[in-house]
Amino acid sequence: MAHWLLKSEPDAFGIEDLKARHDQAEPWDGVRNYQARNMMRDQMQIGDLGFFYHSNVKEPGIVGIIEVMSTGYPDPTAFDPANPYYDPKSDPANPRWYLVDVRYVRDLKRNISLNELKQYADDALSGFPLVRKGNRLSIMPVSDQQWEFILSLEAG
Template identity: 65%
Template sequence: MQYWLMKSEPDEFSFDDLEQRPDQKEPWDGVRNYQARNMMRDSMQVGDPVFFYHSNCEVPGIVGIAEVASEPRPDHTAFDPDDNHYDPKSDPENPRWFLVDVGFVRHLTRKIPLAEIKQHSDALDGLPLIRRGNRLSVMPIDPQHWDYILDLEPGSAEKT
């Protein structure tokens, strides 16, 4: 099992949106970064835990826990000329972009803001989220970093 953090702008797709979806699952489509694609395609496995992170908002931070809910498959949005994520170079016979479904697990008892996470940079050394210049929307989380961040949540004895 591996641990992940996935970023979404809450104006585009929020954690509440995920919770309200049928079966509380949604394809994580539209990723157009090769490194993030490779992680979804090659490393994510069904059941892997995911921190759901709200980015590009007034107070960015981790708001909930989700899980990888499907095997990777080609990202259909790459083939649709009417979709914002259309890629004319992506071929259904040899797809360039992949996605996984993400499933809702639970809200955190409070948002853990990025500013607070950065205050723990010694304990979270190497965490991609706080690495300067890292803008990936999908990133791996070391198990010890996962546990440390969950310990910042009140009532953290019920870790997922």
Template identity: 60%
Template sequence: MNYWLMKSEPEAFSIDDLARAPQKTTCWDGVRNYQARNMLRDQMKKGDLAFFYHSNCEVPGIAGIVEIVREGYPDHTAFDPEDHHFDAKSDPENPRWFMVDVKLKKKFSRVVSLRELKSCADKSLSGFQLLAKGNRLSVMPVTALQWKFIESLSQGK
């Protein structure tokens, strides 16, 4: 099993929006970065787990856990001129952008804030990609050790 972190701005789509979705499941669409796209398309597998991270908000941080329930497939929003994720250069015959489906597994009782994560950067979260200077990727891998440590933070341990 692989572990991931997936960012979303809560004003656009929050963990609470996912909790209200039918069967607490939805597609993770709109990723428009090639490196993140490659992870969605080639590396994420059904059963993998991901932290749901709220970005660009008052308290950025990890709000819960989702499970990948459908592996990468073409992101249909790229083909819809009415959608704000539309990409005129994307072709349904040779899709440029991909997405996965996620299902809410757990909403944390509190957000594990970016500030709290940064305070652990030189300890248990050494090398955590989220904390790398200038990192703006919306999808990134998480090691098993980092995953275990962050889960323990969510439980107040």
């Protein structure tokens, strides 16, 4: 099983929105970055776990855990002109953008903020893309050691 971090702006789709789906799978759509797309298309597997990260808020951080419920498949929002994620260059016969379905697992006991995570950038979280300056990827891998370390921070 692999581990991931998936970012979302809570104003657009937050952990409360996912929790409201009552254990149903929800498409993680609208990702328009090739590197993140490749991870969803080629690497994410059913049963992988991920951190749900709230971005673009006063205190960005990890707020919960989600589970990947599907392998990657074409993102239908790319083909819909009425959708904000529409991409006129994406062709259903040769899709450009992919997504995976995810489901809510649980909230963390507390928000583990980006500032807190950065304190460990030269130590336990060295090499973790989230704590690198200028990293804007919306999806990133989390090593087993990083996953366990971050979970150990949950108690405070």
